[in-house]
Amino acid sequence: MTADPNAATQAFPPPPRRRDSPARYLVPALVAAAVAVGLGVYGKVHDPAGTAFNLAGFSSTGAVKSWLATTAFFFALVQVVSAFMVYGKLPGPTWSGTLHRWSGRIAFLVAVPVAVHCLYAFGYQTYSTRVMWHSLLGCLFFGAFSAKMLLLRSERLPGWLLPLVGGLVFTGLTLLWLTSALWFFRTFGVST
């Protein structure tokens, strides 16, 4: 498919570039904003439970979350490398696209339980700089990720857009990891 089905009906007044329906940028942007704000509001309004599920074999939920987050961060690094391969900036195998898709899925799905625990047990908090940034970035991360996923569904985007949003997602996750898992390992020791 090459033509945007919206372009013909939507041409009044004729947009400068005909295939650029604003919806393809507006929808991801609005969804991203809604996700980020929604998570933040839930975290602020919901009364933090203080504690939640734990996994067998781990000493604390903090340890579980830190290791899940570290797993997510590892796959995020795979994401960056495989993205360079997809764009041909690094030599890569033919399956680098598949690698990129699946490492991203795993990273995202591993990060979800961590976020659920954060929001359920702690909520949106601002009592220290680390915690404030972590809360803020946590909401932004899932917003940016939603935008990235929705943008992928559009074809022929400006070449810089996906790398930019992908880079934002990666930066977000890195900062989240630094403000949580790394802090946990440094404070409590690298424990399971």
Place this chain on the structure above:
Amino acid sequence: MKRPGPLLTLLAGLVLGLFMLTLNVTSGTKTASSSYSEASQSPSPSPKKSAPASPTPTVTPSPTPSKSAVPNASYAGRTDDDTASVAVTIRDGKAVAYFCDGRYKEAWLRGPVADDGTMKLTAPNGAVLDGKLQQGKKIRGTVKDEGRKYAFTADKAVKPSGLWRATAKVRGAKIDGGWIVLPNGRQTGIVTRDGKVSAAPRIDPETGAVTVDGQQLTAQPVTP
């Protein structure tokens, strides 16, 4: 045909997130700190039972698939001579208790809770807590520590009162802090730095945040 993959990924994340959230909410009564809901519903269906009967009726209304006859909850109170605080958290038939005078005496005690609500908890330092849950509302009992016996009453405590603990390493020193927050907001806590005991700074009972030796720590509610 648009690529469905990214959308499926998002949906999978959403479903997983909702699933975990449901898991948390439905198992919420198992956690010590979310005992609000229990406090409001469990004791009511057994009104005016004068005999200190078995606490079984208090379990019936609780929707938790708990295997134990004793409801999950936290209790906190003072010793009769008002020298120390005692807090007990019960979860799935197991209990953890903290006995602390806020100056130099403390003990972490653990053990099972029998179906009739009696418990005998022990600490590594030899302290023993004998207690009985009375109609799911309070625990009466004694703590024997260093040859002395302290009688105590611990009333049902809802978040943020209860039992908190923080462990960390600050500049190479091992820090272990324990706190009891009473329902009236009073705090009793001890911080052990590499085996040396001293009174603990106050924690923020909303978040568990506390600053020990200039280092920001986060105390967590304690569960058995």
